[in-house]
Amino acid sequence: MPCRLGCGACCIAPSISSSIPGMPNGKKAGDRCINLSDENLCKIFGRTDRPKVCEDFKASKDACGETNQQAMEIIAYWESVTG
Numbered sequence: 596m597p598c599r600l601g602c603g604a605c606c607i608a609p610s611i612s613s614s615i616p617g618m619p620n621g622k623k624a625g626d627r628c629i630n631l632s633d634e635n636l637c638k639i640f641g642r643t644d645r646p647k648v649c650e651d652f653k654a655s656k657d658a659c660g661e662t663n664q665q666a667m668e669i670i671a672y673w674e675s676v677t678g
């Protein structure tokens with residue numbers, strides 16, 4: 596499925612352990628990535644310093660559900676069982 600642009604759940608719900616531009620220690624689950632715009636778009640999309648984990652994350656029904664709220668819930672759940 597294509598990403599629902601403006602959702603942003605995968606930039607908020609998960610923890611990211613690798614360094615992110617502007618967040619050298621990564622981020623905790625539930626924290627908003629500093630690179631996420633007010634429109635919930637990645638401000639460093641396409642840049643070579645965008646974390647690999649972000650590059651590798653592909654939208655899928657399993658992760659993103661049917662709505663932005665569902666994506667938040669699903670990814671937060673994954674985080675709670677794997678984090």
Ligand code: SF4
Binds near residue numbers: 598
């Ligand atoms: S959770 Fe899925 S739909 Fe939402 S921004 Fe990330 S990839 Fe796109």
Ligand code: SF4
Binds near residue numbers: 628637640645649
């Ligand atoms: S760097 Fe971009 S894609 Fe990665 S979590 Fe931050 S806003 Fe999302």
